[in-house]
Amino acid sequence: MTLLPYLVAVWVLCWGLYGIVTSRHLVHLVVCLGVAQAATYLLLVGVGYRNGAAAPIFAGLAPGTPVVDPVVQALALVDIVVEATVSALLLALAVQAQKRFGTVDPDELHSLRG
Amino acid sequence: MSRSVRVGLFCGGALALATMLVLACVDLPGFGHYPGPYGDVIARTGVAARHATDLVTAVNFDYRAFDTLGEEFILFAAVLGVAIVLRDVRGESERARQEAAEEHAFGDASAALGAVGLCLVGPLVVLGIYIVTHGHLTPGGGFQGGLALAAAPLLAFLGGEYVAMKVVAPHALVEAGEAAGAAGFALIGLGGLVFAGVFFENFIGLGTPGKLLSAGTIPLSNVAVGIEVAGAFLLLWTEFSDQALLVRK
Numbered sequence: 001m002t003l004l005p006y007l008v009a010v011w012v013l014c015w016g017l018y019g020i021v022t023s024r025h026l027v028h029l030v031v032c033l034g035v036a037q038a039a040t041y042l043l044l045v046g047v048g049y050r051n052g053a054a055a056p057i058f059a060g061l062a063p064g065t066p067v068v069d070p071v072v073q074a075l076a077l078v079d080i081v082v083e084a085t086v087s088a089l090l091l092a093l094a095v096q097a098q099k100r101f102g103t104v105d106p107d108e109l110h111s112l113r114g
Numbered sequence: 115m116s117r118s119v120r121v122g123l124f125c126g127g128a129l130a131l132a133t134m135l136v137l138a139c140v141d142l143p144g145f146g147h148y149p150g151p152y153g154d155v156i157a158r159t160g161v162a163a164r165h166a167t168d169l170v171t172a173v174n175f176d177y178r179a180f181d182t183l184g185e186e187f188i189l190f191a192a193v194l195g196v197a198i199v200l201r202d203v204r205g206e207s208e209r210a211r212q213e214a215a216e217e218h219a220f221g222d223a224s225a226a227l228g229a230v231g232l233c234l235v236g237p238l239v240v241l242g243i244y245i246v247t248h249g250h251l252t253p254g255g256g257f258q259g260g261l262a263l264a265a266a267p268l269l270a271f272l273g274g275e276y277v278a279m280k281v282v283a284p285h286a287l288v289e290a291g292e293a294a295g296a297a298g299f300a301l302i303g304l305g306g307l308v309f310a311g312v313f314f315e316n317f318i319g320l321g322t323p324g325k326l327l328s329a330g331t332i333p334l335s336n337v338a339v340g341i342e343v344a345g346a347f348l349l350l351w352t353e354f355s356d357q358a359l360l361v362r363k
Contacts, residue, residue, distance in 0.1 A: 017131075084189055088350050092196040095354070
């Protein structure tokens with residue numbers, strides 16, 4: 001079943017989105033966003049995988065050995081850094097929401113206040 | 115919008131999204147059959163062209179260095195954003211925060227936890243420096259090592275020594291480190307422009323592959339990014355722990 005890893009990525013993305021939609025706590029919502037974003041790591045690393053190939057580290061590896069794609073692994077690293085920064089910003093906003101409005105339930109943050 | 119309506123809407127939308135994604139996945143090359151060509155080109159020529167044995171780091175800090183510069187400034191801007199969002203609001207003063215910090219000691223932090231935490235600070239710093247400086251040889255690099263470095267003062271915090279954490283990593287030093295690391299990486303790029311005519315060209319002698327001093331600008335970039343990442347995450351953690359102390363008070 002060569003499709004399975006991609007389908008797992010779709011599955012993880014959908015459950016992350018479900019968590020965001022039904023969340024009752026802003027911190028929980030940020031964690032759900034992290035789950036949804038984990039799908040992109042799976043997809044990126046899955047696309048570059050090659051059966052029986054080594055990691056793209058040539059320390060102690062003969063030149064010409066088949067390796068998995070190093071480009072998508074570098075992209076996954078970028079992805080992780082961006083995810084960390086997005087989480088940090090959103091958590092800071094959650095802290096301010098608690099301070100200003102006294103609640104972190106997204107359902108109670110619906111009305112605009114001047 | 116009521117909760118059930120929202121979940122119903124979501125289920126419809128998610129079903130459509132999942133269907134489209136699955137249809138797209140069917141046309142992807144099968145798992146385990148990576149077709150190339152870019153990864154293969156780098157795998158074939160990377161070591162000879164850049165003298166770096168960790169090709170992921172070579173991609174990040176040489177082939178795609180320009181993108182990594184953007185990524186680095188995303189991190190920089192996000193930390194700036196957190197500092198602005200968490201700035202003092204009405205009714206909070208720096209003094210209250212200072213007092214809270216001095217009073218802070220996890221009441222339930224045992225002496226054993228504190229001792230182990232403090233003992234691990236040194237080894238973690240060494241590990242972080244090792245990961246940063248060997249990024250072009252073995253798995254690791256500026257981002258990963260910088261995080262290990264940033265975690266070291268956090269161990270002091272875990273041991274209940276918030277003030278000690280501030281002494282080990284004073285705010286001004288951390289801020290300066292973050293800014294210097296970000297600027298250093300940009301300057302390495304400019305160095306390529308000045309000495310080799312192309313932005314982020316690898317303009318330093320490449321050395322012998324597998325040696326610590328090899329791969330030209332890649333280890334230098336790793337050090338700059340490592341300092342920046344360590345500073346950025348330390349700033350994030352001090353901002354959030356300041357908030358936690360205030361809220362607890």
